[in-house]
Amino acid sequence: MVKTYAEALQFIHGRDRFKKKPTLVRMRQFMARLGDPQKSLTMVHVAGTNGKGSTVAFLRDLFMASGDTVGTFTSPFITRFNERISRDGEPISDDELVDLVNRVAPVVAQLDEELAEEGPTEFEIDTALMFCYFATHPVDVVVVEVGLGGLYDSTNIITPLVAVITTIGLDHMKILGDTIPKIATQKAGIIKQNVPVVCGRLPEDALAVMDQTARDKGTQVVALGRDYAVTNEPEAQWGERFAYDFDTEHWQRLQVGLLGQYQIDNAATALTAFTLAQRARGLTVTPADVRRGLKATQWPGRFERVNAQPLIAIDGAHNEPAMVEMAELLRRHFAQHDVYIVLAILADKQYQQMVATLLEVPNVHLILTQFQGPGQRAAATPAELEGAADQSDRVTMASDWPTALKTALGTMSAEDLLLLTGSLYFISEVRHYFKDDEK
Template identity: 35%
Template sequence: MNTDITSSTTSFQTAEEAMAWITGLTSFGIRPGLDRINQLMEIFNHPQRRLKFIHVAGTNGKGSVCAYLTSVLSQCGYDVGTFTSPYLTSYANRLQYNGQDIEDEVLVRLVNKLKPAAEEMARGEWGSPTMFEVTTALALLYYGTVAFPDFVVWETGLGGRLDVTNIVTPIVSVITNVGHDHMDVLGPTLVDITREKAGIIKAGVPVVSALSQPEAIEIARETAQARKSTLYLLGDKFSYLPLEVAENEQKFSFQGPFRALQSLTVTMNGAHQITNAATAVMTIEVLRQYYALIVDDEDLAVGLRNTSWPGRLEMVSQHPRILIDGAHNPEGMEALSHALRDIYKFDQLNVMIAMMPNKNHEHSLRHILPMVDTLVITEPDFHKKMNAADLATVAEGLRTELGGPRHVIVEPDWRSALERLLEASSSSSKGENTLNVITGTLYLIADVRSWLLHGTKSEKGW
C-alpha cells in the first residue's frame, strides 16, 4: 500500500499544531471496534506486525504494571517502547521510547502522514477515526517504522475485546484485575467487564493475571482454555508474601512455577503495588521461559526498586504534606483507604476530590469518607465532568449514614478548591501531622500535579 499520502491541507509545522488536531478529534467520542484502526494500518502496511508486544488490560493497576515492566526490561538492557493512557502532563508522555517522550520532530512527521489518511477515511463509510484511534496508529507508526524497540509495553485504553489496542498479537497478555469502572461501555456486571478484558487473550499466547473474583476467574479460565493459552493466575500458578511494609519501601517474596525469589523491594506505596509488582515479575518469568529473555536477578531487583508511576500515591509536597492518587472507582478508593490506614501517619486528614459522571460514586466515597476531617469537592477542567454540587449531594447522604467530614466545602473551580484545602491545612492545630489528599479523576490529578510541580496546567486528553 502507498504510505506517501499527500494532504490537500497544509502540513503541520509544530508539535503543538499536530497535537491540537489529534486532541480535537475527541468530538468523535469513544467508538469501540477495530475496523477503523485495521483500515488505517492497512494503508501503512501493518507496522505492528514487526513488533513484540506485552498487552496489559485491567480496571486498576495497568499503568503501574506497565511501569514495572518498562523499568525491569530497560534495566536489563533492552530497548522498550511504552504506550499508556491517559497521560498526566503532556500528550507525548503516552508514546515513550526508553523512558523518553516521542520527539517533536518525529511526532510532526508521523502526524503529517496520518492526517491525510484519517481525512480520507472520514469521507468513507467508517467515518473519521477517533482521537484514541489516531493516537494508537501514531504509536504503531512510531514503534514500527522509527524506533524499533525490542519490546512494546502496550496498555489498553478501555476494556480489551473491542479496544483499538487489540489490533496487536502480543507475545504475552496481562490482565491485572476487574472492578466497577466504565460500566456504561463495558457492561453492568463483573462478568460482562471480565469478558471484555479477556478479549485480549490470543490463541496460544500465555496470559498472566491477578484476577481475584471467582466469576472473573471462571471467565478468564474459559477464554484461555478455548484459545489454548496457558493462564498464570495469582494464587494458583504464582504467589507472593509481604515481608516488610513501610512508607516508600515494601519488601515481598515471590513464588512462581519456574523459581522462587526470596526478597524483592518496591518503593511505590500501597498493598496493591506488591500485587502489581508480583504480576509484572510473573510476566517477566514467562518471557524468560518462552522467549529466552535474559534477566539478571540484580537487574530485576533494581528495576523493581526504581519504578515510579506519577499520580499514584505520590507525595508531591512535604510542607504541607500533599499526597495525590488517581482513585477514580470503588476499587481504587478502597486501595487508597487501606494505604492511608496502613502506611501514612496523620492526626488530621483533608481530602479534595472531583469525579467523572460515569463512576460509581457512592461506593467509592464509602471507603474514605469516615476518615476525613475536611472534604473539598470540586470539578475537573474537562468537558465531561460531574458537577461538584451533585457529588456533594452524594457525600452529604453518606455523611448522615457513616459520619465523616466535619467540614464539607463545595468549590467548582479546582484552583480555588486547592487554596481552600491548603487553608484548612494551615489553620489546623495539627500542623505537620495533617495529611492533604487529592484524589478522584485523573483529569483533576493531572492539573493539580502539573500546577504544584511545574506551575502550569496539564494538556488534556486520552
C-alpha cells in the same frame, strides 16, 4: 499539513472519542494503509480496571534493567500528551509528533471520506501514531496499555508475547457492562491463540471467564493467588517490600518505591509477565536485574509524594475499586495520623460509594471540591458529593481545589497527611501546580 505542536494536538483531540458501534474493522483498515507497522513489533499487552499504568511502569523498568530498549504506550497522560508514547521513559518529542500526525492525517482523511461518520476515533489515531513511531524508532519491546476494555480496544489488533489483565472491577459500566463477568468478558478479549495470560488478583467469577477464554484459545492463565504468590514483608521506609513465588522462581525482600498493597500485586503481576516474556524470547531472568528494575520504578500520580513537610501526596484513584484500595493503604500506613483528603470526582463515576468508602476510615477528613473535567465530562459538584456524605462532621466543602488546599493546610498539623485524589484528570491539574513550583 500540520506545522506546529499545537496544531498536531488540535488534530488529535478534535476527533470523536467513541463511535456508536464498537469494531476493530476500521482500525485494521487504518493500519493496513499505513503498512501494518504493528506487525514488526515485539509487544506485551496490558488490560485491567485499575493498576495498568503501574504494571506498565514495572514492566518497562524490568526490561530496561535487563538491557532492553523499551517503548510504552499509556493513557491518560499526567502532564503532557507526549508521555503516552515514550521510549525508555522519555516522551516522544514535539517535532516527532508533528511528523507522525502529518504521516497519518492523509489516511484519516481518506477513511473519513469513505466511512462518512465512522472515520477513525481519537484513540485509534493515538494508537496508530504509537505503532508508526516504534516501527521507525526501533525498540526491543513495546509495552502497550489498553485504553478501555479490551475486546474492541484499538490496541487489540496485536499478537503480543504475553497478555496481562491486572484487575477487574466495576468501572465504565455503560460501555463494558454492569456485572463483573460482563466486564471480564470485555477484558478477556485481549487473550490470543497460544499467547500466555498473566492475571493479577481477580474475583473468582472474573477469573473463571479468563480461564474459559484461555481454554478456547488454546492457552492458559497464570493467576495471582493461585499460580504465583506474594507475601508482604512490612517496610519502614516509603514503599513496600515482599516475597514472591512463581514456578522455579523464589524471591525474598523485593522492594518497590510505590506505596500500597496493590502495588505489590502490580509488581508481582509485572514480574510474572516479564518472566514469561523473557522465556518466550529465550532469555534468562537474573536476580540483580529484577531487584534493580522493581526498585527503580516510579509512576506519577500514584500515591506520589509531592511535598515532604507537611506530607502531601496525590493519587489518581478514580473509581470505587481504587478507593477500596486507597482506604486499605491509609489504614495500613497512616493509622496514627489525621488524613485530610481533598476530593474531586467525575460525575459519571460511582461518587456516592467512593465518598462512603473513604469515610469508613475513622481518621479521614474530607474536603469536597471540583475541577474542570476533560472535554464533555463534568466533575461532580461539591454539593452532589456532600449529598453522598451522610452529614458527617468530618466533611467540608470548597468551591474549587486551590481553596480546598488552603483550607486543609490551615487545619492540619505537621504530622498529618494531605492527600488530593478522585480522578487522574484532577491529579494532572494538581501535579502541574506542585511540579511547576519546583522549577
